[in-house]
Amino acid sequence: MVPPGVRPGGSDTIHTHGAKTRLDQFLQHCLNALMLGGTYALLGIGLTLIFGIMRVVNFTHGELYAFGAYCMYALVVPVGMNFFLALLLAMVLGALLGAVIEMLLLGRLRGADIDTTMLVMIGAWIAMQNTEQLIWSGVALTVPNPFPSAPLVVGPLSVSWLRIFVLFTAVGLIFAAYTVVNRTKLGKAMRATFQDRDTAALMGVRIDRMHTATFALGSGLAAASGALLGPVFVVNPTMGDLAAAKAFAIVILGGLGNIAGATIGGFILAFAEELGAGYVSSGYRDAMGFVLIIIILLVKPTGLFAQRERIG
Template sequence: MDQILQHFINAMVLGSTYALLGIGLTIIFGIMRVVNFAHGELYTLGAYTAYGMVTLINLDFFSSILVAALIGMLIGALIEYVFLRRKDLKNIDEVMLIMIGIMIIMQNMELMIWGGVAKIIPTPFSQDPISMGDISISPTRVFVFCIAAVLLVIFYLGIERTRFGLAIRATFQDQDAARIVGVNVKRIYTVTFALGSAMAAVAGALLAPMFVATPLMGDLASLKAFAIVILGGLGSLGGAALGGFLLAFIEEFGASYISSAYRDAFGFLVIIVVMLFRPQGLFAAKERVG
């Protein structure tokens, strides 16, 4: 029983960051219909930003996460304004090529700046785990879960309880109707891409101290983000959050009770099954963006 509870705790920590990653991708796709292939590189950007702030500028780890979020938001806004603002987003092929190009450019810039050697992000937390009987968890993981959970709650309240969140939801449901009632859809696009990018960057800054930062870490992050979105249902913000936790549980328990060598494969096997029997996703939204 203690072993199961230990895996449950590990999955909850990982799932909270997966949820941030999935929601960031979902909100961009749901509102703009843009398949953001650069999402994983924004995740990598957040990890390297945190590393650079802590090791090169001697900024404290907590502030480095905030800086990662701000830089992710800025880069996301620039991508939308410079590369997408004047494009016809309905031209899916052109937009996909643009996003793939941005992904390649960002990945090579990260490799050029930081090199191919993995970087370890130092944290102020003790290396000694917090033990409760046979269950233990590192202070870093406790911090990561708490920050990710708080951000998910703030995002939910921002979308559901604020006037700007209402404008985002209106655009999400029907862009033409939103324009008629005075919503500045172009501004919503910019803010949406900035928010989605910031969430990816924060996920990278939070997860990197638990593992390592590498220039290619965004490849797997992108695959997992798309898997989360597909699992939760395209266009469903709640589904993306639940999909993130579900993917983490599948990986954690699959690696523990079947084989750790196939940890990343278990989630994708489940995705294939879901696509075969419920292609709209497990938690698909009833309404989709038109």
């Protein structure tokens, strides 16, 4: 503890006591950033598939995130389902909703210009958000979780068990997505479709199915992050807006269409925000991340890890 009246970080208060507090604070910031980074990465990889590979500016990404969170609430609270089972089901339902959106809206717009697609997706975003409010009202909801409410305490640091679970699940899902896209036949067909549609079609890839499958996979990951983070935060109709803004930033930062890039981008954004808020100014916490993105894009306009084959 700091004696009253002494500001930690003040230039003339350097003694062991203050230095220890500062170190504790720094370590807590790093731990917080690690937890946050896992969730940002998960948000980013869902979108990098859709925005990066399919080149659909997916404004419904945030709503699919909110959809995952609302599914979690509906399954755990009124239905009374097991927390982990509900998580799995929320992800599957999110993928199904994604498939429906793709077939119903985007399927008719293949080859349409980007403005048209964007307008349709903005419309879908607003419609989905208002549907959530109509069904659930604007009052925030809480999803109970089976983890102990007392945090895990290691020395001066503490972190909630739920957040640890979220981090590990997120990392697991990121590896699974990476494997699907880069190591399976389905993933190969997906990549082929969006690299050269005509050649892929000639090789026997069913283009329409690949569009739907990719969109569904990305949507399932968005719903998964919502289902994981709904219990950490609160569930409300506008929760997707901020999530979508962060997801776009992460994808652009990491380089379009690159899962590893989106993962690293997520962690970079989390560390920039956490340390920026901790040591520069908390009022500009969200600006920190975006300032960093501007700097990185000035130096490397394709994002940190863009692969040349995906561009153009």
